[in-house]
Amino acid sequence: MPNQPLPSGLPIIAARAADSHKGTFGRALLVGGSVGMPGSISLSGQACLKGGAGLVTLAVPDAIINTVANFEPSYMTWALPTDRTGRIPLHAKARLNEKLHSSDCLAIGPGLGQTRGLFHLVSHLYETFSKPMVIDADGLNLLAQRDDSLAGHAGPRVVTPHLGEFRRLVGKPHLSMEDARDMAVDVAGNQQVVVVLKGPQTLVTDGHRHWHNPTGNPGLATGGTGDVLTGLITALLAQSLDVYEAALLAVYLHGLAADLAIRETTQSGLTASGLLTFLEEAWRDYESRRDLPST
Ligand SMILES: NC(=O)C1=CN([C@@H]2O[C@H](COP(=O)(O)OP(=O)(O)OC[C@H]3O[C@@H](n4cnc5c(N)ncnc54)[C@H](O)[C@@H]3O)[C@@H](O)[C@H]2O)[C@@H](O)CC1
Numbered sequence: 001m002p003n004q005p006l007p008s009g010l011p012i013i014a015a016r017a018a019d020s021h022k023g024t025f026g027r028a029l030l031v032g033g034s035v036g037m038p039g040s041i042s043l044s045g046q047a048c049l050k051g052g053a054g055l056v057t058l059a060v061p062d063a064i065i066n067t068v069a070n071f072e073p074s075y076m077t078w079a080l081p082t083d084r085t086g087r088i089p090l091h092a093k094a095r096l097n098e099k100l101h102s103s104d105c106l107a108i109g110p111g112l113g114q115t116r117g118l119f120h121l122v123s124h125l126y127e128t129f130s131k132p133m134v135i136d137a138d139g140l141n142l143l144a145q146r147d148d149s150l151a152g153h154a155g156p157r158v159v160t161p162h163l164g165e166f167r168r169l170v171g172k173p174h175l176s177m178e179d180a181r182d183m184a185v186d187v188a189g190n191q192q193v194v195v196v197l198k199g200p201q202t203l204v205t206d207g208h209r210h211w212h213n214p215t216g217n218p219g220l221a222t223g224g225t226g227d228v229l230t231g232l233i234t235a236l237l238a239q240s241l242d243v244y245e246a247a248l249l250a251v252y253l254h255g256l257a258a259d260l261a262i263r264e265t266t267q268s269g270l271t272a273s274g275l276l277t278f279l280e281e282a283w284r285d286y287e288s289r290r291d292l293p294s295t
């Protein structure tokens with residue numbers, strides 16, 4: 001990989017200016033987690049930091065906040081109430097709003113769980129938050145329960161379904177990956193969202209453009225690697241890339257980290273937390289190649 005130009009079409013992030021500070025790289029807010037799933041939102045938060053966001057805050061149910069905080073000292077936490085099922089209740093909206101005002105972008109979904117209250121909360125955020133937003137995992141499963149799953153959003157949106165989640169979003173339980181790829185382009189164009197259809201050669205599309213990702217390997221087929229991707233996309237949104245560019249570069253770096261990881265470990269041995277440690281190598285590879293002429 002080193003000394004080969006980056007693939008054409010890949011967004012270029014300039015080197016950091018000498019006078020830059022954490023505010024330069026944006027404030028990201030990530031909402032998720034529930035009792036039994038504190039790890040997923042932490043993986044997203046750690047990936048968001050390693051993706052270069054300036055300030056990262058995780059809004060999680062107060063029942064798991066100490067666990068989440070203990071995973072990583074570099075992000076902040078924001079306590080939301082916990083309902084009887086261990087999840088975020090609808091009345092967390094007011095507390096969340098306090099934080100939304102000072103956030104440049106939002107991610108919601110990893111480890112969230114699904115309840116009626118969360119359906120209304122996710123729908124509300126999707127329909128009212130005017131800045132860039134990533135919706136993943138249970139956030140997608142909840143949007144899938146709306147009459148028109150992806151309609152009526154208030155700002156730039158990235159949705160990151162795997163095939164199972166995409167089938168739910170479009171209400172077609174038996175859709176093949178091939179047909180899902182065609183449909184993802186249509187859905188993205190019609191609903192004016194960026195769709196990241198995850199799997200081997202993840203598809204990124206805004207309906208007009210599309211990218212088949214060349215990086216990644218089956219070592220990624222392990223719980224939590226999608227949560228890492230969500231954090232990485234959010235980091236690039238915090239750094240002001242547009243939704244298509246952020247999704248594309250994040251998917252590329254995520255797969256590249258996995259490719260670099262399996263040189264030192266194995267596909268079977270790769271874990272989501274192990275993947276995090278290779279994001280730095282992926283950035284190093286990207287930075288060493290970005291000034292070469294593109295193919
Ligand atoms: N450490 C953690 O706390 C983790 C929490 N997770 C959370 O667990 C919740 C459920 O996520 P899941 O993705 O497991 O839920 P899903 O209900 O979407 O996936 C469940 C099943 O769908 C099928 N499936 C998954 N990927 C597929 C694909 N690409 N093509 C076809 N079928 C596929 C598989 O049989 C899988 O077991 C989410 O909130 C998620 O964030 C997961 O991210 C795993 C790690």
Ligand SMILES: Nc1ncnc2c1ncn2[C@@H]1O[C@H](COP(=O)(O)OP(=O)(O)O)[C@@H](O)[C@H]1O
Pocket residue numbers: 137162198199200201202216217218219220221222223224225226227228229
């Ligand atoms: N066989 C594979 N080849 C390449 N990438 C894969 C493969 N299987 C899974 N992935 C990648 O791993 C990630 C899995 O995401 P997801 O299913 O949401 O996991 P989780 O919800 O457990 O975090 C996606 O980025 C997907 O593209």
Ligand SMILES: [Mg+2]
Pocket residue numbers: 136137226227
């Ligand atoms: Mg997932």
